[in-house]
Amino acid sequence: MFKNLIFFIVMLLTFDAWCYEDIVKKQSFFIPSFKTFNGNEIKNVRVGWESYGTLNSDKSNVILICHYFGGNSHAAGRYSINDAKVGYWDSIIGPGKPIDTDKYFVISVDSLVNLEVGNPNVITTGPASIDPATGKPYGMDFPVVTIRDFVEVQKQVLDSIGIDKLHAVIGPSMGALQAYEWGSVYPDKVSRIIPVIGSGWASANLIGWLNIWSAPIKLDKNWNKGNYYKGLAPVDGLTESLKVIALHGQHWEWANKNYGRNWADATHNPMDAYANQFQIEQTLYDIAKSRAILSDANHFLYLAKACQLFFTGHSSSSSEGLSRISAPVMIIYTEKDQIFISDQVKKTSEMIAKDGTPVYIVELHGSHGHFDGVISIDQAGEAISQFLNM
Structure with a gap:
């Protein structure tokens, strides 16, 4: 990726998280006081993030990856040379891959209330965190958070790096919900979105x-x-x-x-x-x-509640929220998904396209149902690459 050794050393010394050669480093971001969508304050918020590739001079090559319900920001690469497990979308993120880290600066952020509290490579704030007001874990006194809150935390991470525009926002499942939310709430900051195995709202079936x-x-x-x-x-x-x-x-x-x-x-x-x-x-x-x-x-319970509460834009209706999306959209789905059923995904695409917003549909095939959005994402690799280059 790097043209010469001198350039590599300079980048490593200045900001090693901006370098990606299959070995990645988890970074930590601190928010002294975060106000939730519901108006509650959470103090001393910490979340983890990692990146792959190099940020260009005008910071225009940024792709945000939003993770799924049980996932975290480890979307690609390894934490050490002996790490047997790569990031969940390593098949499509990296040098020369569909999300090409020779071209793009790819970043991902651990969500609030991330499920894997016991994972040493996850940094999150949630019910298991210490409430500074009591010195004890929040438990169920932690404020209810929404998909919008996940987006706002991501935005603060991006703001801290000076990133104001996203070439794309991409994510599977709960990550797809965040991609829709980004496109709706910040249409002037997102050039394209790729929601994978997700629809524009949580249906009654999914809530159940x-x-x-x-x-x-x-x-x-x-x-x-x-x-x-x-x-x-x-x-x-x-x-x-x-x-x-x-x-x-x-x-x-x-x-x-x-x-x-x-x-x-x-x-x-x-x-x-x-x-x-x-x-x-x-x-x-x-x-x-x-x-x-x-x-x-x-x-787990807080993540489930955030997903239950979701509808794009968190405004008066899903249709209104989806209508605010103006960036081109490529929706990746599978007919065998039993969580975000295909009819609902197709309805989402119709609602976005109603006002002329370009919408493209890519279907995955396999026997893993919803999980094909992670396991079989390489099937959509060429389509993703072409869409990013549009």
Whole structure:
């Protein structure tokens, strides 16, 4: 990426986060006092962010990546040379890739109330944070936050770097909601948006599902109305909640094709049903348990509420909010999505295009349903590249 060693050293010494060679560094951003969309004040807000590529002289090559419900700002690259896990969209972000870091400065920010409180590479503020007024964790006294608040925190990070215009805003799932919000609230600051596997509002069906996602946490006796930070955390309830997401996010083909009616342990007596599990049951538990170890139950509930409350623009209606989007839009979706169903995504595109705003549709194919927006995003790589170069 860098033309010569001298240029590389100068950039590294001046602002190493602006350099991307597959190894990335998490940065921290501090807001002394943040006012939420609902008018509440949150003091001492900290969020993490990371970047890939080089910011050009007029700061016109910036692409903002907004992450999904269970994700964070680690969209690409590795934290160390021995890091086995790359960022979730590494297949499309990097030198010569569709979101080309030889050309663009790509930045992503950890959300408020980020799920992975236990991840050492996540910096976030939420219910598990210390309330400076009490010296204790906020718990459920933390103010309700919205997708708009996630956007406003991102904007403050960008403002601190002197970035006033975005070449594009891109994100999957909850990240798509943020992309719509950016296009609606700051139409003069966004040149194009790419919402992936997301629609312009949370439907009644999704609101109901988010309630179901959240229910096991509240049924766990250790939740104690959110006051568990001095005792046992509701890990069992959180695990069950994450199991629901693990299955809901997939298309039914995934389970049927990969697991069928096979038992997790074929040596057990199949009729002793409670001493033996099907493979799909064990798989969902294993996926959820590994996530629960790093996650916080209250943060989960706050994220779910933010998604339930979402409709683009947070104004009088979704149609009004979507009508404010003037930048070209490329919507990436899958017909097999069971979270943001395709009819709703198509309706979103129609509402945006109603006043002549250019809207392009790209369909993903696979058996992972909603999760294809992360797993199979490379299918849309060429379309993304062309759209960014328009």
